[in-house]
Amino acid sequence: MTDRIVVVGAALYDDGRLLAARRSAPEELAGRWELPGGKVEPGERGEDALVRELREELGVEAEPLARVPGEFDLGRGYVMRVWRARLLAGEPKPLEDHDELRWLGPGDLWTVDWLPGDIPAIHALTES
Incomplete structure (x- = not known):
């Protein structure tokens, strides 16, 4: 088994809308959209990493509810759990690695x- 770097992604909902974040860095990802989140630190639980990453x-402040089934391959040894x-509490602002945030209703996801x-x-979010 190879070492994988685990990343957490937040399917952060408010009033039925999902928060999407546009990457500003690194250059190869800039301009594309993602679920906000980040790397799990050694010894850290995924849920705790999610809370920390959303704060940073x-x-x-957010509360993890339920894990979405599956792991999602991000390439280069990274795997995402959502x-x-x-x-x-708080109003989301793009503080690190993002330059825009957007709340997407069910009809706006794509x-x-x-x-x-x-x-x-x-896809897993829309099916679960």
Whole structure:
């Protein structure tokens, strides 16, 4: 078994809308959209990483609810695990690695250019 770097992604919902974040860095990902999140630190639980990353990246407090089934290959040894999450406090702002945020209603999910690794996760969200 090879070492994989686990990344958490937040399916952050508010009033039935999903939050999407547009990457500003690194250059090869800039301009594409993703679920906000980040790397799980050694010894950290995925749910705790999700709360920490949303605080750091968006300046919000959120509550992880349920993990979306599956793991999503991001390439180069990275794998993403996604949790549905609920916004508890704060207004999301693009603080790190993003230059725009967008709340997407159910009919708007495919109006942004998702990163390839996020596309299977978005499909899983709509099916679960």
